[in-house]
Amino acid sequence: MIRMAILDSVLRRMVDAASLLLDSAERDAVCGDLTESEESGSRALREVLSLVVRRRAACLRGWRPWLTIVGLTVPLSVLVSLQSRRTADGTAIYLWLYVNNWDWMIIHNSGFWRELAQCAPGVLLSYLALACWSWTTGLLVGCFARRILWFSGAVFFVVALAVSVFGVPVFFDQILVLQRARDFHNNAAVFLEDFYRRVFPQCLQLILVVLPAWRGMLQGRRMDRFPSSAQVFLLIAATAAVGTLVSTNLLWWQIRVWDIWPLRQPRLPSLMPLAIAGPAAYLLLLAPLVRRDQPSASQS
């Protein structure tokens, strides 16, 4: 009897949690109906979940949500995941050099510090650029797939994970640059380590792709708090940032502009100003909103 009561209480908490996925007015009406009907916890949970599923599925009716997913979410996810893999492999060599071959003697070597000073900014810049690109792609997904963010976000992360684990189809292999540091024989020692081959790319993807992209999606969903002109400015900045992400991954583009003045091979750090354009524009536009909200908060 006590066990049943505990189970029912747990189920009711789950009902409350599931009902948060409904609009506030509908949540009130549905939870009130369930209380009035004295439904059991399991029945109430089934009822609420059935409504949540129907509401979510209704957003996917028509061609527009699918066009957004196929035309925006999937390509951005593939691009940012490829960039993450390339960044992970490229920087793994430096990490291996300095972490796996470290000892107390080496810190007394001036060459060690000189080399470290030369490569550390490049590694940090590539991490910063990846985080900015991820945030920007998340912002665009959140902005254009506002009503289906739950689904579009899930597709984004599943595709990113799939690309990270399995790679991309052969067709894309010919268009996109997939050469990575691990493809070169000289780096074999690094990628013999299971950590650098499997674990490190996933860790980097979690920290520099999943978290910033998720944040960007949530902020993109609330783009309508900015005036229209600010939204256009932000979208232009985000598009420019994504343009640099595309250009760093397109093989034909890289070959075409290879050392041809004024088009140089697009790569970091010269791409940095454009890579950070999305977050920079967002912070720039957010500042007046924060300043406007602060006095009203202090008054209240």
Place this chain on the structure above:
Amino acid sequence: MLGEFEYLLITAAARLGDEAYGAAIRREIEDATGHRCSIGALYTTLDRLQTKGLVKTWMGEATAQRGGRAKRMVKVTGTGVQAATSFYRAVTRVSRDVSWGTQ
């Protein structure tokens, strides 16, 4: 032309009059059909009917019986009455000379 469940919902709401809201309509439908009526089906159909202009809904008062939660009140519009009448006539016409009850 209304769907079968849409007709049930409109008829239940019309019968309840001023007392038509989610839980009451659900009880009416369950009593009439002898089957469970899911809240998901009820509220999504209600939205569809409202979009078609066949019913009007608004949030009513909260009661202690409902744990202080508000009701979603329902009123059948003139167009809704016409649609239900048309459906009823069609069912009556098509059922003429067919004695389901005796089989």
